[in-house]
Amino acid sequence: MRADLEIIDDWIVPNSRVLDLGCGDGELLAHLMQHKQVTGYGLEIDHDNLTTCIERGVSVIEKDIDAGLSSIGSHSFDYVIMTQALQSMHRPDRIIDEMLRIGREGIVTFPNFAHWRARGYLAFRGRMPVSKFLPYTWYDTPNIHFCTFKDFEQLCVERNIEILERTVVDHAHRHRWWIKLWPNMLGEIAIYRITC
């Protein structure tokens, strides 16, 4: 299983109700269903992913998250999860509000645009960073709202969102002792557990 999903798995209390926004091929939900006896749904728009979820027996709903989640009842889930999709939302702030309206807690992961490699790319080459991990050019990237860990935490302060837990890892979701020294410079991906 993807390393970030393993970290999330550690945070989920057994028998919870989970909503996974942009659930991909359903790997996390399938794992949580089996090992944590959770119930829940994934939202997804990619057709192949949808079919894979159905094959796995993961409940999956074809739904564009950007079109809004207003049809889903308030406080109807324990966790609302969004991995590696926040930066591709039209209004990430509204999605986070929605996550915390629907769920008791939100779990969100995103890449850090203040990582030294991105800073270096922009500073020395004067161009928008492109990497193996984020391979898109500025005009075709689905990632339209990059932010840094600091930016995200500032948003949390403004919206009175409480950060319950934060894990900062490298691009392969590995814990590195040195990331803790300067997370906003050295960390590539953050996984936050939030509530309001």
Next chain:
Amino acid sequence: MPAAIPEDSVGLVTPRKLHFDQPLALSCGRSLAQWDLMVETYGELDAAATNAVLICHALSGHHHAAGYHSMEERKPGWWDAAIGPGKAIDTNRFFVVSLNNLGGCHGSTGPNSPNPATGKPYGPDFPIITVQDWVNSQARLADRLGIRQWAAVVGGSLGGMQALQWSISYPERVRHCVVIASAAKLSAQNIAFNEVARQAITRDPQFHDGHYYEKGVVPRTGLMLARMVGHITYLSDDGMREKFGRELKDGKLSFDFNPQFEVESYLQYQGERFSSSFDANTYLLMTKALDYFDPAGERGHDLAAALEPARCGYLVISFTTDWRFSPERSRELVDGLIAAGKPVSYAEIDAPQGHDAFLIPIPRYMEVLGRYLERIANGLTPAKGEPHAR
């Protein structure tokens, strides 16, 4: 006529008429003392009777869902594209049951059947039948066939309503429910279309208040108009543009009121064909069943509350250009299922064919349906940890 039966066809099939002599109490307060159902089955029921799939038909459907009645038959059953060996509803793995519903005109007891009380056809005296009544009659059919629990109940449009009602009324008898191009209730616009259809029929001078059988006539014009308006709502604007555009039959305007545009002659042809093969009283009954269906109505219009008893998994499918049973109606159902905590998967299929798409083997549609049923066949029904897993 098929030159040879295709390999992925269930082949030649023979319908059976099953007689039931235990009265069936109906929602309207009346009951049918004895009644018949026309039934076709495909595939083999396994020893433990766990592989049965019920197909529920839509407004103008019937028991003949797959295969051929004879080598002379022009077309196979109405859902042959989805039912057969290796198809989405795989008859190598499932025992598929398809019936003509009560009130129908293809052999099951309906308005054109003799009323035992009078010896004459029921006509307008045939009781109004609801989706609930159909499901109750289908449960008797399941008893007769030795099926305690369906692996899946599957239906499109009005058939999807029956599948949904099954999951609510007989939760212990349904493992999976597949609701295609359907709705938890009709919209006012939808009821309005049905009313136009009914008015067209009942105002036909040949209708004779529904007693046209004795007069030896058929309200053909009314039935044709009803079908024409229905047919328009089953196609999409894009689909019609693509299929007919503004093409003229003779290539030029004729400056009279005869059909000149291709779409006009197409509708007339469809209407005429339908009016010679379908019963007007049945059409009235089917549209009423559609209008009345509203399982949430009895539960304070709380769909989640109405779905509460269900214990099955759901697959809901809609089609992007379907405006008679729009994706929005399917999404309402999905929202209700999520609110009720039921396992549900939902796919919105890109298709230009409007409501008719549910009868067409669109690749992604067949794949979603096939994979869902394949999982059922593999015995992996609701995975451990899914809500209401058994």
